[in-house]
Amino acid sequence: MTAAPHPDPAVVGLQRLVEGVSGLRWNPAQLPGALERLSPLLAAHGGLPGLLSTARAQPRVAEQVAAAFTVGETWFMRIREQLLALPDLVPRPSGGVVRAWSAGCSTGEEAYALAAVFQERGVPVEVWGSDLRADAVLSAQRGEYGRWSFRGVDDALRDRHFERCGEAFRARPALRQAARFLVHNLQDPAPMTGLSVVSCRNVTIYLQPEAVQRVYARLVAALVPGGVLLLAPSDPRPDAALGLELVPLPGASAFRRPAARPEVPRMERPVTPARPVPFTPVPAVPAGPPVDAFAEVRRRAYERPEDPDAQLALALALLDAGQPDRAARTLKFVQTLLDRPDLPEWTLARGQAALAAARQRLERP
Numbered sequence: 001m002t003a004a005p006h007p008d009p010a011v012v013g014l015q016r017l018v019e020g021v022s023g024l025r026w027n028p029a030q031l032p033g034a035l036e037r038l039s040p041l042l043a044a045h046g047g048l049p050g051l052l053s054t055a056r057a058q059p060r061v062a063e064q065v066a067a068a069f070t071v072g073e074t075w076f077m078r079i080r081e082q083l084l085a086l087p088d089l090v091p092r093p094s095g096g097v098v099r100a101w102s103a104g105c106s107t108g109e110e111a112y113a114l115a116a117v118f119q120e121r122g123v124p125v126e127v128w129g130s131d132l133r134a135d136a137v138l139s140a141q142r143g144e145y146g147r148w149s150f151r152g153v154d155d156a157l158r159d160r161h162f163e164r165c166g167e168a169f170r171a172r173p174a175l176r177q178a179a180r181f182l183v184h185n186l187q188d189p190a191p192m193t194g195l196s197v198v199s200c201r202n203v204t205i206y207l208q209p210e211a212v213q214r215v216y217a218r219l220v221a222a223l224v225p226g227g228v229l230l231l232a233p234s235d236p237r238p239d240a241a242l243g244l245e246l247v248p249l250p251g252a253s254a255f256r257r258p259a260a261r262p263e264v265p266r267m268e269r270p271v272t273p274a275r276p277v278p279f280t281p282v283p284a285v286p287a288g289p290p291v292d293a294f295a296e297v298r299r300r301a302y303e304r305p306e307d308p309d310a311q312l313a314l315a316l317a318l319l320d321a322g323q324p325d326r327a328a329r330t331l332k333f334v335q336t337l338l339d340r341p342d343l344p345e346w347t348l349a350r351g352q353a354a355l356a357a358a359r360q361r362l363e364r365p
């Protein structure tokens with residue numbers, strides 16, 4: 001049975017925006033909490049109609065609005081049977097480094113767990129974690145968690161990868177170096193390819209059915225042949241047209257992109273114009289204690305002058321802060337960093353894609 005439309009036309013507009021931008025399924029019960037989370041943005045735009053008209057013109061604002069409707073529940077080693085099976089399951093690339101993506105990583109526990117299971121077996125690994133929620137991505141970058149994030153996790157495993165930091169546990173340097181995070185909307189093309197593992201668990205369960213299969217098609221296209229897709233037992237099944245093989249595991253299952261299948265069917269969104277993929281977040285809707293996002297991004301950039309990711313984040317923050325000249329100078333500097341001959345191939349590819357996206361934003365009127 002379809003629910004009656006909300007009597008307030010602004011709320012109907014909000015529903016359309018959230019569904020269109022994120023693919024999320026509208027749940028009216030989330031409205032009060034989401035409006036509460038959006039209160040700083042609502043105040044800044046003089047109410048819902050004002051916020052909606054800005055969001056319609058600015059995709060990043062629209063994503064921030066949609067992000068208020070997400071559910072971010074997560075913990076380290078969730079569905080451990082899948083994670084523990086991975087090192088024996090995934091193809092090892094010729095360079096030896098396994099690349100993995102936690103798509104919809106929330107505050108990052110899943111990404112760090114992916115890194116940990118490979119490091120436990122001595123396998124070099126690079127993990128990208130991405131989420132629509134900029135505040136969650138910032139929290140993932142901090143890599144500090146309370147006890148609740150480790151529920152059901154063996155203390156010894158936790159302590160091998162996290163060190164105590166007061167009441168919290170902070171990812172140790174080896175784990176932190178293996179995991180990188182970015183804001184990414186799963187409605188956009190995948191920000192990377194050549195992956196041995198994509199984990200997108202407990203994410204598509206919240207999406208509309210049409211959006212789910214488009215997301216899966218993109219995730220599968222990002223996998224190398226033989227690469228593994230992890231979904232949670234409650235997530236919708238991938239369409240048979242994607243040609244995935246079901247891999248039974250003790251107490252769980254996974255999907256594998258067949259080694260012999262070169263092409264993945266295209267299941268694109270019908271009418272949405274192409275948009276650049278934001279590289280690193282600058283949240284305007286802080287969750288929990290307020291974060292001075294600009295200062296944080298600037299601090300990272302000054303601390304890591306050689307790091308293209310940190311410099312790109314600074315360029316985007318400058319763009320957001322309405323300082324296009326400084327942003328342009330920073331982007332030029334990023335180009336010089338990407339010209340370095342010793343840069344790993346993957347970092348170069350990611351950096352170039354993000355640089356192109358940032359330049360597009362700079363050139364937009």
Ligand SMILES: C[S@@+](CC[C@H](N)C(=O)[O-])C[C@H]1O[C@@H](n2cnc3c(N)ncnc32)[C@H](O)[C@@H]1O
Pocket residue numbers: 021022023024067070071072073074075078103104105106107110130131132133136184185186187200201202203206
């Ligand atoms: C319940 S958490 C799952 C976290 C982790 N994968 C796990 O299994 O524990 C779902 C996450 O998906 C993210 N999400 C929902 N829709 C998204 C979209 N369109 N693009 C990117 N992330 C999205 C939410 O922000 C949220 O952090």
